[in-house]
Amino acid sequence: MMSVLDILRERGYIAQITHEKEIEDLLSSERITFYIGFDPTADSLHVGHFLGLMVMAHMQQAGHRPICLIGGGTATIGDPSGKSDMRKMMTAETIEHNGNAFKRQFAKFIDFDDHKALMMNNADWLAKLNYIEILREVGAHFSVNRMLTAECFKQRLERGLSFLEFNYMIMQAYDFLELNRKTGCIMQMGGDDQWSNILAGVDLIRRKESKPAYGLTFTLLTTSDGRKMGKTEKGALWLDPEKTSAYEFYQYWRNIDDADVEKCLALLTFLPMEEVRRLGALKDQEINIAKKRLALEVTKLIHGGEEAEKARQAAEALFGGAGALDHAPKAVISPAMVGTKLLDIMAATGIVASKSEARRLIAQGGLYIGNDKVTDPEMKLTADLFTDDSLLMRKGKKTYIRIVIA
Structure with a gap:
């Protein structure tokens, strides 16, 4: 029987991993608690978060417990990873509203009943921290020289990196330490742009607690030529139907490049890999069969079966020329x-x-x-x-x- 790590590998999720053999043994023999962080910078998740949701779902199906960590504290600072500009600071009310919207979207992928998954907010501990206390407890374990070599800071150094942003890595590492103490969480996962931050947390726990801790990053969702997926004429491809309709969502996946179809079927659906490979091998006009299946499966996950079927019918009616006015958004x-x-x-x-x-x-x-x-x-x-x-x-x-x- 395949382990969940084998499944994640086969489907193409894993970018980088710490202590690979230890993780392999751990995920095969024990049920662990792991976490993925989400900064609540909008009132909906978008396609950039999709892989994190899928990874959590695969892990929970294998018996592991996810923590969805809302970055209520870190969102007041801003994550410099992959950004060239400083992020706007947010109010507590906005953060709470956005976090509640996220939970409704998380629930389509993971089960929160009976503590099978947790949703937590890092403001619960970060907002109470005493500056002297954090310097003594955490600051002593961070090398500024090593931090400055991290990928997330390199591009910002040329423009100027504020001390506020410089603290983001320390705050995220502290999150992992707190979750380890509060819930026994031993693994952090995130997009590959979070690798430096994840390593910082793994290292902090191992130094402070003398305990094992692990990290894993998943690949970013990009096209075959390296562009980020999920950008439309209107901006981001949102998971909230009020921001991106089921029809627009369906159409996005229906119209992706041929070269990206098999990868998206593997990463963004639960179809068995034999079916993914069969559909991915279709050529020329037949690749449209695979695109329609991808669009339907992905739209089902986000919008439900009924809305996905309506979107499919609308697209077929429009391209068939019949009933266009009735079905168009x-x-x-x-x-x-x-x-x-x-x-x-x-x-x-x-x-x-x-x-x-x-x-x-x-x-x-x-x-x-x-x-x-x-x-x-x-x-x-x-x-x-x-x-x-x-x-x-x-x-x-x-x-x-x-x-x-x-």
């Missing part, structure tokens, strides 16, 4: 907006991020009303363009929006 305008410039309506309803983006779309020949290409950026949406208070707009080759007067 809606942008609602008031009667007073009829006769307004198309650019203004597109920006006001969020169809595009800005009017300049709409102008570019028109200039590139990528915007249609019905079957007619829009060529005039000054065009107005007049009443004669609507049928039963509705019209169909197409952006590019595959994105349809129904504009409705209500």
Whole structure:
């Protein structure tokens, strides 16, 4: 029988790992508590968090206990990892609101009943820390020379690294120490950009407590040419249906590059690997079968089976030419907006991020009303363009929006 580490390896999750043989034996013979941290910088998780959710689910299915750690304390500082700018500080109220939104999304992947998983907030201990106490207890175990060689600080040194941000690694290491003391947590997992921070926590526990502690990073979700996945014209691909509809979510995965299909099937679905390989081996037009299956499975995980099926039907109807107006996602305008410039309506309803983006779309020949290409950026949406208070707009080759007067 495969161990959970074998499953994570086979599916392509693991980027780096400490003490590999020890972890192999541990995960095969014991049930452990592990944690992944999530900074509550928005009121929804996005596709960048997806791998962490999948890893937690695989681990829990193998009998291990996840801790979802909300970074209520660290979010007030900001993580410099992979960032070139300092993060904005947040209020306690915003952090609490965002954390509650996260828990609803976590619950689609992991079971919190009977303490099978925990959700904790590092503000519960970080906010109470005494500065002298933290210097004495933790600061003595950190080498500034070694910290400055960490990847997460290197790019920031050129721009200037604030002392506030410099403390982030120490705070994250302290989180691991606290979780170890409070819950017996012995492993931290995270994206590969967190490797330096995870090593700091592993090292701190081993020094302070003379106990084993472990770290594992999973690969970042990128395209075959190295770009981050989950970026759309509107920005991030969110897991909240209010921010990214089930249809938009389905369409994103339906339209990914051929080269990324097998990897995404392995990382973002629970399909058996034999099926993943079979679908991934399809070529030419047949690869669309694999893309449709990927889009359906991923949308089911986030939006549920019913919404995923509706999204699939909508896409099929749109591309088949039938029932397009019924199935396309809606942008609602008031009667007073009829006769307004198309650019203004597109920006006001969020169809595009800005009017300049709409102008570019028109200039590139990528915007249609019905079957007619829009060529005039000054065009107005007049009443004669609507049928039963509705019209169909197409952006590019595959994105349809129904504009409705209500």
